[in-house]
Structure formats: structure tokens, C-alpha cells
Amino acid sequence: MVYIGIDLGATNIAVGVVSEDGKILYQKEAPTKAERQWQPVVRDMAAISMSALSEAGYDLDDLKAVGMGVPGICVDGAIPFCTNLGWHDVPIERAFREYIDKPLFVDNDATVAGLAEAVSGVSASVSNSVFLTLGTGVGGGIILNKKPYSGSHGVGSELGHMTILADGEMCTCGKRGCLERYASATAMIRMGIEAMREHPQSELFTLTEGDPSRMTAKIVIDAAKAGDSAAREIFDIYIKYLSLGINTVISFIDPEMIVLxxxxxxxxxxLLDAVRNELPKYIFFRTMPYASVELARLGNEAGIIGAAMLGRD
Ligand SMILES: [Zn+2]
Incomplete structure (x- = not known):
């Protein structure tokens, strides 16, 4: 039996045929064209899945389940909101199964990536791990006993929106002071632009030629690595808040591993050395063993593998 894993992003739909042990056997992708209504996007996901299945040499009888990672949350077979795609209350399970009538499992993209690492990536050797994706925002995936855990109401792994600073920076979710306002690539860019304006002699200014629109997280990190003091200050603030967030996760869940x-x-x-160095400052009972912090290994394939593995028993 094989599984279909669908990684639904704002830019692309990536679909893979995946084996029982989490290997991608075949994959294909197409643009999401997210400006469309949800119905044609769902139709496209089903059509790409069917053609991937047959091009890989399988048919529906070989397909055990379909899994889908979405940039949002899914509760009782529906997606209440998916901000990047502009989706609200999409009955995804009913709509998709009109095309492919197989069990469908849908979860948040960070949860799915965390599951992929737990099946065939860096956290494969442990039962309990928490994945944090440090990108445009901060996503979270909680894996307990090798299974994704999303809480009682589907929002248990929205770790990027834990409040880390009372009355802090405004977040896209409408709250203030969320972890992702301090520990995402977006946060690093915001702090980089502020520092570039304050310190025109810094590498941050040189590397962007003074153009704020050219600031990236990579520029901040490269300048910090090169020893630029303004960039190093930002990097240290970033590491402090990220470590505080990780500490909160450890306090609640006590996983074996945190995956970045x-x-x-x-x-x-x-990054890893800086977090490992900062984290013990916040750990309660630091003389006891606590979660190791590791880097993710699977890269872009994690979205497909993890989605497919949602349907594995
Ligand atoms: Zn937020």
C-alpha cells in the first residue's frame, strides 16, 4: 500500500506518492494560484494526486490514505481559517473526498513537518519531539508517542503565538508580543532594518546598500557571523526570545528533542550553538536531563512525507 502526501502552500501544491516507511516514490507539483476560490484548488490537488498515483505505477486500490499539510488548522474535517490562502470555513474533507474517496487526514504544515522528522528525519530515534519552524512566521509541531498532537480544539501547536512579551510588537494574529514577532525571519528583518538606520557604519548598511527592502535574515546572520556589533546584538536578542520560547515548550511538554x-x-x-548556550539560563532543574536541540534534516521533502504519514496507523 502507498500514501499520498499533499503539501499545500501559498505558491505551490506539491504532491508525493509515499511508501509505508516514509520514502517519496514519486512527486509532482503545480502552482496553487491562491488568488482563486478554494474549490478549484481542491479540484487541482485531487487531479495532481490521481496523475501522480498513476504515473508512479499505482491505482486507487493501492492507496491507503491521503494526507494534507496546510498553512492553517483543521478541525473536524474543515479548515476554519487559512490566512495565506484567504480560506475560511472550507469543508476540506467532504470536498476532497468527492474526487478521491479515501481516508483524508489534514493538519497544520509545521505539525506535518515535525511528523516527517519524527518518521524519517532527525527525531526518528525519539518518541516525543517538538518542531519549530523559523520562517516568515514561527510554526509549531508537537509529536507525542510518534503521533501529532494538536490539542483539544485544534490549536495546541500554534507555538508561534504564545505571548513572550506583554504589550510587545503587534502580531498578524491580532495579539501583541507573540513569539513569532521575535523569533521569525520576519522579526530578524524588522530588527535589521531598525539597526541599519541607527548604525549606518554597520555591515547591515553595507550589505543592503542602505536599502531596507534588501534586508534579509541571511544578511543579519552573515553580518553577525562576521562580527558586526549591530548585527550581533540583533542575533543575541533573537536567540534570547527563541530560547525563552523553547524553555516554555520544555516546561509544558518535556520532550526528548526540540527540532529547529x-x-x-x-x-x-x-544558530544551534547559540541556542544550546542560551537555553540553560532559563531551564528549571537544569541539573536534570532536558530536551536536546537539533536542526531539521529533511528540508522541502518534509511537507510531503509528513502529510502522507498522517494516514499511517
Ligand atoms: Zn500572534
Whole structure:
């Protein structure tokens, strides 16, 4: 038997035929064209799935389940909201199963990526792990006993929106002071632009030629690595809030491993060493063992693999 994993993003729909042990056997993708209504997007996801299945040499009798990772949440077979796609109250399960009548499992994209790492990535050796994606926002995926956990109301793994600073920066969710306002790539860019204006002699100014629209998280990290003091200050603030967020996760869940993924995690050992160094400051009972912090391994494939594995028993 095989599984279909669908990674629904604002830009692309990526579909893979995946084996029982989490290997991608075949994959294809198409643009989401997110400006459309949800109905043609769902129709396209089903059509790409069917053609991927047959091009991989399988038919519906070989298909055990379909899994889908979405940039939003799913409760009782419906997606109440999916901001990047402009979706509200989409009855995804009913709509998709009109095309492919197989069990459908839908979950948040960060949860799905965390599950993929737990099946065939860095956290495969542990039962309980928490994945944090450090990208445009901060997403969270909680894996307990090798299964995704999304809480009692579907929002248990929205770790990017834990309040980390009372009355802090305004967040896209409407609250203030959310973790993702301080620990996302977007946060690093915001702080980079502020620092560039204050310190025109810094590398941040040189590398962007003074143009705020050219600021990226990579520029901040590269300048910090090169020893630029303004960039290093931002990086240290970033690491402080990220570590505070990780500490809160550890306090509540006490997982075996915290996995860092997303664009900022491409900073590699520079990021990892800084977090491992900062985190003990906040840990309660630090003489006891606590979660190791590791980098994600699967990259872009995680979305497909994790989605497919939602349907595995
Ligand atoms: Zn928020």
C-alpha cells in the first residue's frame, strides 16, 4: 500500500506518492494560484494526486490514505481559517473526498513537518519531539508517542503565538508580543532594518546598500557571523526570545528533542550553538536531563512525507 502526501502552500501544491516507511516514490507539483476560490484548488490537488498515483505505477486500490499539510488548522474535517490562502470555513474533507474517496487526514504544515522528522528525519530515534519552524512566521509541531498532537480544539501547536512579551510588537494574529514577532525571519528583518538606520557604519548598511527592502535574515546572520556589533546584538536578542520560547515548550511538554527547521535554521551550527548556550539560563532543574536541540534534516521533502504519514496507523 502507498500514501499520498499533499503539501499545500501559498505558491505551490506539491504532491508525493509515499511508501509505508516514509520514502517519496514519486512527486509532482503545480502552482496553487491562491488568488482563486478554494474549490478549484481542491479540484487541482485531487487531479495532481490521481496523475501522480498513476504515473508512479499505482491505482486507487493501492492507496491507503491521503494526507494534507496546510498553512492553517483543521478541525473536524474543515479548515476554519487559512490566512495565506484567504480560506475560511472550507469543508476540506467532504470536498476532497468527492474526487478521491479515501481516508483524508489534514493538519497544520509545521505539525506535518515535525511528523516527517519524527518518521524519517532527525527525531526518528525519539518518541516525543517538538518542531519549530523559523520562517516568515514561527510554526509549531508537537509529536507525542510518534503521533501529532494538536490539542483539544485544534490549536495546541500554534507555538508561534504564545505571548513572550506583554504589550510587545503587534502580531498578524491580532495579539501583541507573540513569539513569532521575535523569533521569525520576519522579526530578524524588522530588527535589521531598525539597526541599519541607527548604525549606518554597520555591515547591515553595507550589505543592503542602505536599502531596507534588501534586508534579509541571511544578511543579519552573515553580518553577525562576521562580527558586526549591530548585527550581533540583533542575533543575541533573537536567540534570547527563541530560547525563552523553547524553555516554555520544555516546561509544558518535556520532550526528548526540540527540532529547529525553516529558513533561519539554515544558519546551521551558528544558530544551534547559540541556542544550546542560551537555553540553560532559563531551564528549571537544569541539573536534570532536558530536551536536546537539533536542526531539521529533511528540508522541502518534509511537507510531503509528513502529510502522507498522517494516514499511517
Ligand atoms: Zn500572534
Amino acid at each position: 527547521g525553516g529558513g533561519v535554521s539554515r544558519a546551521g551550527a551558528f
